Amino acid sequence: MQTIVHLVRAEMRRLGKSPSVPLLWLAFPIALALIFYLAFGSMGSSSGGVPKGKLLVVDHDNTVASGIFKQSLEREPMSDFMIPVLWEDEARIPQQFRANAASASLVIPKGLQDSLLTGGRVELTFTTNPRQSVRPQMIEAILDSFLEIGNHALGEVRGALDMVRDLSEEADSTNERATVLAISGAFYDSRFRLEKLSELANLEVKVVRPNPEEEHPSRKGGASSFFTYFMPGLLLFSMMLVGEGFEKRFFHDVAQGRARRIAAAPVPRRTAMLAEGFSILVGALICAAILLTASRLLFHVRLREPLTMGLFLVGFAVIVVGLLKALYARAKSERAAGTIAGVVVLMNSLIGGGFVPVEFFAQGMQPFARWTPVGCTSQGLLDVLARNRDLVDVAPMLLRTWGWGLGLCLLAFLLGRRAHARV
Amino acid sequence: MIEVQDLKKTYGSVVALDGVSFRVPDGTIYGLLGPNGAGKSTTIAILAGLTRATSGQALVGGYDVQTDAQNAKRALGYVPQEIVLYEELNARENLEFFGGLYGLRGSGLRERVEGLLGTIDLGEHAKRPAETYSGGMKRRLNLACGLVHRPRVVLLDEPTVGIDPQARLHILEMVRDIAREGTTILYTTHYLHEAEDLCERIAIIDHGRILAEGTLTELRAAVGERDLVTVRGRFDATAVQTLVARLDGAVEVLSVKEDELVLACNSGGDTFGRLVRGFGELGDPREISLRQPSLENLFIKLTGRELRE
Secondary structure, three states: OHHHHHHHHHHHHHHHHOOHHHHHHHHHHHHHHHHHHHHHOOOOOOOOOOOOEEEEEEEOOOOHHHHHHHHHHOOOOHHHHEEEEEOOOHHHHHHHHHOOOOOEEEEEOOOHHHHHHOOOOEEEEEEEOOOOOHHHHHHHHHHHHHHHHHHHHHHHHHHHHHHHHHHHHHOOHHHHHHHHHHHHHHHHHHHHHHHHOOOOOOEEEEEEOOOOOOOOHHHOOHHHHHHHHHHHHHHHHHHHHHHHHHHHHHHHHHHHOHHHHHHHOOOOHHHHHHHHHHHHHHHHHHHHHHHHHHHHHHHOOOOOOHHHHHHHHHHHHHHHHHHHHHHHHOOOOHHHHHHHHHHHHHHHHHHHOOOOOHHHOOOOOHHHHOOOHHHHHHHHHHHHHHHOOOHHHHHHHHHHHHHHHHHHHHHHHHHHHHHHHOO | OEEEEEEEEEEOOEEEEEEEEEEEOOOOEEEEEOOOOOOHHHHHHHHOOOOOOOEEEEEEOOEEOOOOHHHHHHOEEEEOOOOOOOOOOEHHHHHHHHHHHOOOOHHHHHHHHHHHHHHOOOHHHOOOEHHHOOHHHHHHHHHHHOOOOOOOEEEEEOOOOOOOHHHHHHHHHHHHHHHHOOOEEEEEEOOHHHHHHHOOEEEEEEOOEEEEEEOHHHHHHHHOOEEEEEEEEEEOHHHHHHHHHHOOOOEEEEEEOOOEEEEEEEOOOOHHHHHHHHHHHOEEEEEEEEEOOOHHHHHHHHHOOOOOO
16 A cells, blocks of 8 residues: 555656646646636627626616716726616516626616615615626626725715705705805815725615526526536546546556556556556546636535535546546557547547536437436536535435446456556 | 576567576676677566566576565666656655655665765756756666665666766766675676676577677687688678688688678688688678677677677
């Protein structure tokens, strides 16, 4: 066991010395994820930089205060991230969302100005387009920041608004000129004193994320939902790519004579084979850990049932070991092995839902796909992450995963004995 | 100690080793000389436990390499002809890795590695990846990786191939130092002068058979202290036989090719003069060279070809 640990540590150290290698291994699935995200996350057409989202603004108040608010949305930095469009018909917003013509909507309620003048709380309704992922989040984030500042501003503006109210109530024409000047002055001062003011927090945004029944869960909106559905397949695809990267290195080591030198040491063939298998296993699991962490941090995928997920991922890492060792065991050359392994990995991912969840497949295809190594594992992970299933619920898929893993490892062992004899 | 008895190895119909036997006493450097395909590497591979002999027996440090492979491997240090290192790792990490394969751990391994880094003059470069080393530095590290575990027997498979003369001298000196510490060394090489300088006993191997074996003195005596005459040009085979017969056994034909004739000629007397005078009858000789008795002469006498062929 000490020798196995020694060999695995050496492999990991080699990887650590050339960090570009694992990055290259991960580059493809990450690029693929982004492509999918852009496609299925409905980022829409874009050319250069992050595309701006369209915000439909419905103003039921139509007062000076709501006008100030709308004008603010058109200024920087808001204008860097969104295009506010004044929208009259609130009822037609869902239609605009379905047509993917807007990223979000903001409804200013009637009585905004009055509420502000009387010190009451005002609730704006912000609704995201469930068909889009990134842009609604961007608008929401910038709107949050804006409102925090805006609440300060409104505190200052309140004085000016009080004067507007007095003006309208008293209708004293002799004072009109002086009053208007005072209002202008107050607005001017408020601009410079924004940062000095304490938070008033009168303005609140109620965020609505539509959850229509007819939509597929992966389209519920937000990057989180999207990645919860697509992450398992891409994760498994990445693990296979990393495993293949390791196996290529081992094959290269045979060609370079390194395996031969190890064979000349008192290291039994069985031990060397196990060490290679463990190296692949550890590498694949490190890859999984990196991608899971990225999914959690960047896309807020909720990772639950750690034991169940761990069993699936270790089981799939065993599949990766068995599959690749078996594929490379009989290969005559590195190129041939690489080509065959590449095709097998790709086909496995295609058939097993590595790129698109199995449940998106044609009905007749789904049962078959769920029996493949990638299919059963990705379905199991998806059930855990997206449908809150637990270990008992996904046990059949887990058994398939481990069955594949152990079966392929046995096959690899039988074939590998001959492969190791050729060092 | 290495003991090889009637070792045979066949690959299908190809006979790689055909009854090779030799013995290397403790603390000696034993040279195995032979051209490519002679059977040197197969012998080394069997001794290192990398391939199984078809028949025969090989003992390393008293352990049978086939029936007691793990103990034989523990006693053995294998330095392959190719530079086999982990290029991403530095010298220290490479040495620690190969030491670890033999069960060395902790401070014992670290001390041994530091000592070896000094021996191979890589102490200052120990933190650089091996891929940045020169050919000579890699060769020295390649050699040291086979010595980390202080083996009793070391197999050196052409350890000086492709390096400059200075680096070669350094490696040869290292090999002598290892032998002085009591290590048994089996040294294969293409370079005859290396074998002459380094090895106490030498075996000449070709086509899987040992053709001659002994100390350098014994082998030189086997040449018969005769000069080696090489004639290049065009020859009449009958005329060659006639000339040789006229010289009353003072000249022996070692090999005759279409454009090259190799003769062994007794030193002293007027044999060489009579031979040169007779060349006119041979046909159209264009170039004549004379070499003093050496291991190379013996090699050519035994194999009919030069070592580099």
